[in-house]
Structure formats: structure tokens, C-alpha cells
Amino acid sequence: MHVTSEQRLADGVREREFALGETPSTLWTPQTTPAPLVLMSHNNGLPKADPRLVARARYTAARGYAVATIDAAGCGDRPRSAADERARADLRRALRAGEPADEILESVVGPLVENAVPEWRSTLDALLELPVIDGPVGYSGGWAALGIALAVAEPRVVAAGLFAGGYVPRAQREEARRVTIPLLFLLQWDDEGNPRQRALDLFDAFGSEEKTLHANLGGHTGTPPFELEDTCRFLDRHLR
């Protein structure tokens, strides 16, 4: 792990930027280590420096977790092809216009998820070598499709908090029934970017015996602050 910058935050939390090969990564560690690890993803396309992700990560670290995130291939500051950029613009335009977007979703987001899984798994391999990390691994992510793919591919992930999830590629929607770890599924009831019925159908599809849906009034970015604590309490139940 090659640390490129480090800062100390409130509550004894350390925030370190590092690179794993070509993968820019951030690790937050709590005052007391070793600590269980939470993999925290950005929404598809957002950088790992997204302020909402950073705020969630710092809060979660202050609650006693090591938290890691990466810019996976095609995300954040990583190179993107002109074709990718065009396809993403098409997807945004279709969603804004309320047009059918499933085909673009498959061609844009599908490969991003497929490519992200091995990168997150390599990151996990490297992180679990660190003496500051110990215990079971959780996932907490804005990117539901990645959470599903990781939960199926990666037996070391034992619990996941997912942000619903209306635009999840077909492959991950179909994989949902193979997810069996405990889940906390967050839904914004009036989320313009996540069709409610599709999110409810996804929640219904998961194979987990313990799955909880938290739905709150409001749009995409309106998740109430108390859900952050609820997610940590969910992690406490499964990672401690």
C-alpha cells in the first residue's frame, strides 16, 4: 500500500489516500484498531471524493469501522473512453426525459459492474493484509448493482447496506435471489432516479433470510441523517 497523503480528523479518525496498482483508494481507520472493514462504494459514475460518500465514510469510521473506497475502472478520475462518455450522456438524457433506458443501462452500467467486481476483490485482498483491519467485512453502498455482484462473488462480505436500486442491470437483478447475506435496503420514496416499483421488486427478489427495507419520504438525495446511524447499527449487528 503506497500512501500518498494522510490526515487526522476528529474522533481519532485517520484518512489515507493510497494507490493499489492503478486504483486510487481511500482508507479511513478509527481510533481503535484492528477494526472490521466496510467497503463503501460511490454511486455509479461519482468520484470517490464525492462529499456525501466522504461524510458517510468519516461517520462510519468514527463509529469504529475501517472504511475503504476506490475509483473503479471508468469511475471517478479513472480514464473513460469517448464511447463510454457518450453512452452515459445518452443514459442521463433518457432518464431525464422519462424514456425507456433499459438498453442503454445494459450497455453502459452492465460492463462497469462486471469490471468493478475484480478490482474491489483485489482491493479487499490488499486491505485484509493490513494490521489495522480484522474481522468480518461489510458493504455499504450507493451502488446497489455492485453490492449485489460483490455479495454473490465474494464470500468474505457478510452483510450489505444498499441504496435502492431501481436501475440495476438485468444480470444483477437476476443475481439478487442468490444474495443470502443480511441486507439493509434504503429507498427514497419519491426518488426520481429510482422507480419505486422496481426497487420494491428488487427488495422482494433477494434470497436473504434477514432483509430490511427502510423507505423515507423525499427525493434521491433526501435520505434523512438518522439513516446513517441506522446503517451503523445494522453493521454492528453483523460485523461485531
Place this chain on the structure above:
Amino acid sequence: MHVTSEQRLADGVREREFALGETPSTLWTPQTTPAPLVLMSHNNGLPKADPRLVARARYTAARGYAVATIDAAGCGDRPRSAADERARADLRRALRAGEPADEILESVVGPLVENAVPEWRSTLDALLELPVIDGPVGYSGGWAALGIALAVAEPRVVAAGLFAGGYVPRAQREEARRVTIPLLFLLQWDDEGNPRQRALDLFDAFGSEEKTLHANLGGHTGTPPFELEDTCRFLDRHLR
């Protein structure tokens, strides 16, 4: 308040049985008083001595709340007419057989809710005279229809935790949009006694700006224990 029996429980909680006129009531108070009050209802038809209600009440009192429940008219040990008993048996039979039950629901549960509201309000008047009770009032109830009717009729109730809510009489379904207090709405995803879509429609209908749905896998009586703590945390946000 005429106390007929009293016992001391763990964590300094006192449990007192008393009668308000013809209304048998139970009051749990925490170690430290005065405390904010939570009105806790049984499911329609269950007695106030129902073990699940008593367990919820004791837990909530140990978390610092005064908790009160009553056997409202036609409930618990209160007298029931032969016609009421027949109608209830018809309702249970129809629900078990998966037959349309809306007409029986209206004729049986509708009047029970209408009659229960003034009794709960008189109970509230009496309770708020007690020196052990102070502060805002919450409702936490298995009986969603009563919670809706009380939330509309009673301005002293400032927050409500409701158990969804598939079989709510028409009057209360229509009143839901007039409910504006913060709500926590608990749904069991596979509840044979609460059709899921009707419960989701009811959640959608509430006029509250802050409303949260918690849905968990499982049947009617399968609510996970952690939801009890979540309800107390919801009450903490609004009654403290």
C-alpha cells in the same frame, strides 16, 4: 386513578393496573420521572394483557418512557355483544379463506375504532394529570386504524409508530392524508393478515412530511427484536 395492583420490575420500572371509570388500564413508569408518555395499543381484539404488548411496554418503559394501555370498549375483557362476536368470527373466517372481507371490516372494525377514540382521549386527559408524566405524547400501536384516528383527532399526540395496516377501515384510510405528524410504519413483508400492496398504499397516503417505512421479511408475528429499539429511537427523536 384507582390503582388495583402494582409490581416493580427490572430497571426500576413500575407496572400498575388501574381503572378509569369502566376502562381497565395499565401504566408502566420508568425509574426517572416525570417522563414523556407513549400510548400503546393492542391489535384490534387482543387484550391489553397480550404478552407481546406487555413485553413492548416494559422495554419502552425501561428506555425512559411512561407507557399506558387500555382495554377499550369491545376489546380485551370488556363486554362484547353476541352480534359483535359473530361478526368478528365472520371476519376471521373470511380472512382465513382469502375471501373479500371489506364489508365485514367496515361493520366490525369501523365502529370499534370510532368508539375507542373518545376512550383513549379520556384516558389521556387522566394520565396527563399524573405527576409522573410530562412532555409530548407519542402513540405506538399494533392497531394502525386507531393510530390514524387518534393522530387526526388528538393534537397532543405528536409522533406515531404504527404496525401496518392492510386491513384499515375506509374512514381511516381516507383520514390518512390528514395525518401530518412524524410516522414510523412497520410492515411484515409476508404478513398473511396485512396485504402488502394495501399497506404500501396506506404508507403512501399519509400526509406527514417525515414518514419512514421499515419492512422486514416474515409473517405477522415475525417483527425482528431490533425494531423495538428502532421504535424507541424514533420516539427519542420526537418526544425528547
